[in-house]
Amino acid sequence: MERNLWIDYLRTVITVLVVAHHAAMAYTTFAFFDTEVYIRSTSPVVDANRWIGLDVFMAFNDTFFMALMFFISGLFVFPALQKKGASAFTKERLLRLGLPFMVAVTFIIPFAYTPSYYISHNQFNFFDFVSDYLFVQQWPVGPPWFIWVLLVFNCIAALIPMHIYSAIGEKITRAAKLKPIQFFVVLFFIVLLSYAPVSIVLGHYAWTGFGPFDFQVNRFLFYFTFFMVGVVLGCTKWGNYFFKGKMLLGLPWSGWALKSLCAFVLFMLYTYCGIGVKWHGIIQSMVFSLLFVLCSICISFACLALFRAYLKKSNPAMDSLCKNAYGIYLLHYIPVSWLQFALLDTTLPVVLKFLIIFIVSLCSSWAMVYFLKKIKIVNRFV
Template identity: 35%
Template sequence: MASSGATLIRPAVAAHRDEVRGAGVARPGYNVALGYLRGFLVVLVLAHHSVLAYIDSPPPQATSLLAQPPYWRAFMVVDSHHWVGFSIFTGFNDDFFMSLMFLLSGLFVWSSLQRKGNASFVRDRMRRLGIPFLFAAAIIAPLAYYPSYLLTTGAHTATGYIHDWLSFGDWPTGPAWFIWLLLAFDLAGAALFAVAPNFGEMLGRLASNAREHPVRFFLLLLAASAATFIPMAVIFGTAAWTSIGPFQFQTARLFHYAVYFLAGIGVGAYGIDRGLLAPDGKLARHWGRWTLWMVVAFLLSVVFFLIAISKNSPLSANSANLIGGAFYALACASISFAFLALFVRFATRRRWIYDSLSENEYGMYLIHYAFVSWLQLAILSSSLPAIEKGILVFAGVLLLSWGASAALRSIPGVSRIV
């Protein structure tokens, strides 16, 4: 399973632009900070997947796609060259970036529901999320996982690959898991809007004092995410995935992600420019404190992780999941708030290259996974150090995904969806 698979937030971008382009209701201007933060997170996802082949102490390369556990779904290619720095980098990413993407994706849900109504909102989300999910699941995922099949033992034929694929009992989709789960959250939001038309304002009230008291909102989010994540982590463990057909998700994080999505709805419903994300609010003004706290919280989680996996650890599995769940929730909220503060404070001027990235981020997310595995396979036999391989693959994935997304978006039918 694609660990963090990362990020589909482009529908939130589209919703934001709908606010700018539509008529009949006052629309805010394009929020440069949030647009560039979304692009930054997409780049992190590409980098994350690009270096997974080179982390320290990876699982063994699969000898069969039918072997259990199916580590190849996250580690499509396992290189013999490793670097501990990539382990720290991917661990840092996994602590926060999917959660923050769900929060960003929720920011414009309330305004879209109010302006479009349920029926139009659902149609829009089915088009923007459902069609790309089918494309990623049916085309990109099989292409991306074919290098894993080529590295298994025995003969390799297209027929053999199809036979193995149809024998899984489910349908691996890689990072596209985020797309369908975001669609599910959007549909749940529409259903809630139908029965409780004021639920957005209710969530907005929870964020109403976040402009001048971001710590209070931070603690509220931390408490809610911990309350949903820790019990799931104790019951299911932190590494388990649920897979039903093409629908996959990280089991312990399901409700944790829902909390972040709802937090985004609340912040957006209250007002992006007058609440937590106000350019002159305390979150942005105190970006230095939040950045320092991010480092402290992440280091605390690393120290606990090292203690938990040590041979002489006094912790039982349940105790490790219980305490580790609390550290995960703390690190996740801390890193998310730090990046929100940094981008709201400093991403204030538009640059054409960042605008291009923002325009193409959704397409890059959808197609990058295929480039990752094939580039990792192409340099597998190279004697280059792990750090150079990781940088080389990331550069190739970034450029190829960016260019391919721009080319696809030049097709009128595609540009209306992506």
């Protein structure tokens, strides 16, 4: 599959949302800081000032943006496998994903968590920090969790014979074109099956792992499903089957946006307003799963439809952001956490704090990556 401008721009916008998401984490009403083991905190820095609007913003992001990122990443797997072969593809992914991951968790993320150590201990000693970081906090992974999980998904994808992707892709595209409603229903239940059983047993926000190889265990199959749908569609000209003009599966982006809004409002009413609070635990969890998966698919479809319909012309600023998005993802946690720390004792309104941190973190990490990529080895892998 050839790279499409709108897909590149969508992936870049999701990266920007990741920066905004982390900038907001210090100011949600549910945020807390564990001074004993700060990795258990909701954010490296937690401010006393909160705003429920950022709860809504984070909940909205959480329902779809990483799932959509895995889907988009999957779209490029089959063409790369076809061009390079499984062995060369795996080696390339190990370098492109594995090496930046190890550099990030070894040098970048510890610096991002330095304010957390200072808040917990009211002082800083380098050797004590390193010891605490590795053995008490157990080597936190931070945002690069996505990179190592994506590497695992890529390696699994490389093991599957390519003719299987082609056979499944042909059936999926035909179903999407001829029976879009049935296709959506089947997709919904497949994704639900990948999410609900594990989440009902382990909880909806369950993390596990060893050292920096940490991940959200209840969403592993959920993300893998989105990724594999992307891989399968990547071996077809899926746009010719899913889209007709500005319509995706028979609906314009506004139609998907309306469905997304309805699904998300129901999700927020259920999770924040106590609807169903007296229901049995399994029923509660199942309803949560149904609404979460519905939001994930509808919002993802709305984004795909919107960007394909209207992003047809290149923009120099967006092109630069695209080229540096991977590096921004790797670096942004440093300015985010340090700016949150710097603004802890200020009396600025929460929204202003959030905007300052988001904008400065995005621009500073963008600038850092731009200049770092002038170094040949950095430019090769980032």
